[in-house]
Amino acid sequence: MRTESRLPSGYPDSYYAATAVGQREYPSLAGAERADVCVIGGGFTGLSAALNLAERGLNVIVLEAERIGFGASGRCGGLIGSGQRKDVLETEAVFGLARSRQLWDLAEQAKDEIRYRVKKHDIHCDLQNGQLVGVHKKSYQGWPQELTEALAQRYDYPFCQMLDAEQTQQRVAASGFLEALYDSHALTLHPLNFTLGLAGAAADAGVRIFERSRVTNYTRRDPAHIETSHGSVTATFVVLACNGYLDKLESRVAGKIMPINNFMLATEPLGEDRAREIINGRFGVHDTRFVVDYFRLSDDHRLLFGGGENYRYDFPPDIGRFVRKYMLRLFPQLQDAAIDYAWGGTLSVTVNRLPHIGKLKPNLYYAQGYSGHGISIAILAGKVIAEAIAGTAEKFDVLAGLPTHTFPGGTHLRYPGMVLAMLYYTIKDRL
Numbered sequence: 001m002r003t004e005s006r007l008p009s010g011y012p013d014s015y016y017a018a019t020a021v022g023q024r025e026y027p028s029l030a031g032a033e034r035a036d037v038c039v040i041g042g043g044f045t046g047l048s049a050a051l052n053l054a055e056r057g058l059n060v061i062v063l064e065a066e067r068i069g070f071g072a073s074g075r076c077g078g079l080i081g082s083g084q085r086k087d088v089l090e091t092e093a094v095f096g097l098a099r100s101r102q103l104w105d106l107a108e109q110a111k112d113e114i115r116y117r118v119k120k121h122d123i124h125c126d127l128q129n130g131q132l133v134g135v136h137k138k139s140y141q142g143w144p145q146e147l148t149e150a151l152a153q154r155y156d157y158p159f160c161q162m163l164d165a166e167q168t169q170q171r172v173a174a175s176g177f178l179e180a181l182y183d184s185h186a187l188t189l190h191p192l193n194f195t196l197g198l199a200g201a202a203a204d205a206g207v208r209i210f211e212r213s214r215v216t217n218y219t220r221r222d223p224a225h226i227e228t229s230h231g232s233v234t235a236t237f238v239v240l241a242c243n244g245y246l247d248k249l250e251s252r253v254a255g256k257i258m259p260i261n262n263f264m265l266a267t268e269p270l271g272e273d274r275a276r277e278i279i280n281g282r283f284g285v286h287d288t289r290f291v292v293d294y295f296r297l298s299d300d301h302r303l304l305f306g307g308g309e310n311y312r313y314d315f316p317p318d319i320g321r322f323v324r325k326y327m328l329r330l331f332p333q334l335q336d337a338a339i340d341y342a343w344g345g346t347l348s349v350t351v352n353r354l355p356h357i358g359k360l361k362p363n364l365y366y367a368q369g370y371s372g373h374g375i376s377i378a379i380l381a382g383k384v385i386a387e388a389i390a391g392t393a394e395k396f397d398v399l400a401g402l403p404t405h406t407f408p409g410g411t412h413l414r415y416p417g418m419v420l421a422m423l424y425y426t427i428k429d430r431l
């Protein structure tokens with residue numbers, strides 16, 4: 001068992017769990033069920049797939065090992081950046097303009113899908129606009145301007161601007177930002193409430209959700225037979241949506257991802273005035289570090305701050321202390337702010353930081369490895385898998401066609417290699 005305190009509800013003791021709305025209790029699977037599609041995992045990927053499938057008239061079951069949103073979806077920073085994890089300057093250099101544009105357009109559709117779902121299902125998840133990316137290192141100066149111009153000229157996206165050091169400081173009182181990129185059409189939200197809202201919408205659309213129903217095994221046949229400790233599902237299609245929590249369930253995709261732990265804290269409420277001195281708005285902020293610092297204000301004027309990672313099974317014993325040092329590096333003025341909540345979560349990264357989406361068999365789909373850019377891309381992945389199962393695979397094929405690599409050392413030896421690589425980039429960041 002991980003070193004994290006869990007509430008009686010089964011969620012980690014996080015700011016999000018403390019402010020959750022729209023929570024429903026779903027039963028555990030008991031006995032034998034039948035469905036067109038069995039989705040394994042109740043986060044953004046699984047719920048987006050389930051909801052979109054149910055709306056197309058399919059009979060869907062979701063099996064979640066713990067509680068809905070127990071994984072990264074209910075614990076994450078809530079920052080929804082535009083585009084893919086790699087910016088368009090990078091995707092253009094690797095894939096050329098046409099394919100890079102395709103990937104950008106899909107990511108824009110993901111943001112549209114989020115806005116649409118929040119509105120359609122009246123999900124109370126504090127959806128806000130804007131994201132500032134603070135440049136922490138001289139050699140990255142010029143990148144905000146270059147990206148702003150590329151997006152405006154080649155991607156029909158005129159919503160970014162470059163901020164100089166003084167303009168940046170007016171918006172975010174963080175130490176050491178040399179300049180920034182501000183994207184007024186990026187988003188932020190309360191991730192657990194969004195996840196719970198998606199689950200409620202899926203249940204209302206007819207999806208049968210089972211919590212505390214860990215899948216222990218499934219057959220790769222058609223139809224597939226999926227087993228939990230107290231029940232089973234026979235389904236024509238399976239969607240594997242376990243991401244960083246996949247563990248040993250599917251060895252054929254496990255080696256393509258590296259599960260990593262990332263950590264967050266929530267300060268005490270700072271009061272509106274002090275909070276606004278820290279960040280002058282409700283937009284999200286992150287820096288350009290390899291192990292990124294990310295933060296935003298909550299609607300009750302706390303600083304929600306994410307920083308620091310580890311690459312092992314366990315979490316640090318005192319997560320608040322672990323994250324606080326990253327927060328104080330940027331905001332020494334918060335020395336006296338009490339930490340009310342601190343928690344961690346597991347996400348998965350891929351070698352090239354592009355998502356790993358595809359099918360292992362005609363009836364077995366998977367999506368994972370969003371590399372810290374998961375809110376929008378997981379929502380997109382779930383939707384395109386639903387479309388593919390319903391017969392339209394055009395967008396799925398674009399994502400499934402992205403190059404993938406196996407981590408050196410496979411599932412056994414990937415950790416030592418990763419630790420060395422991370423150490424290298426962290427040191428490089430400091431130079």
Ligand SMILES: Cc1cc2nc3c(=O)[nH]c(=O)nc-3n(C[C@H](O)[C@H](O)[C@H](O)COP(=O)(O)OP(=O)(O)OC[C@H]3O[C@@H](n4cnc5c(N)ncnc54)[C@H](O)[C@@H]3O)c2cc1C
Pocket residue numbers: 040041042043044045046063064065066067068069070071072073074075076077078079080081213214215216241242243244245246247249261262263264294306344345346347348367368370371372373374375376378
């Ligand atoms: C601390 C942190 C901060 C982050 N910040 C951001 C951010 O600001 N912006 C951003 O875009 N992304 C962020 N991410 C990444 C993002 O949260 C993830 O990419 C995204 O939530 C992945 O969604 P998912 O549904 O694929 O996986 P998850 O939400 O992890 O869901 C997987 C689910 O599968 C379940 N499961 C696993 N095995 C089984 C099984 N055998 N049977 C049944 N169920 C099973 C798990 O219990 C879990 O609930 C962050 C991640 C973390 C951890």
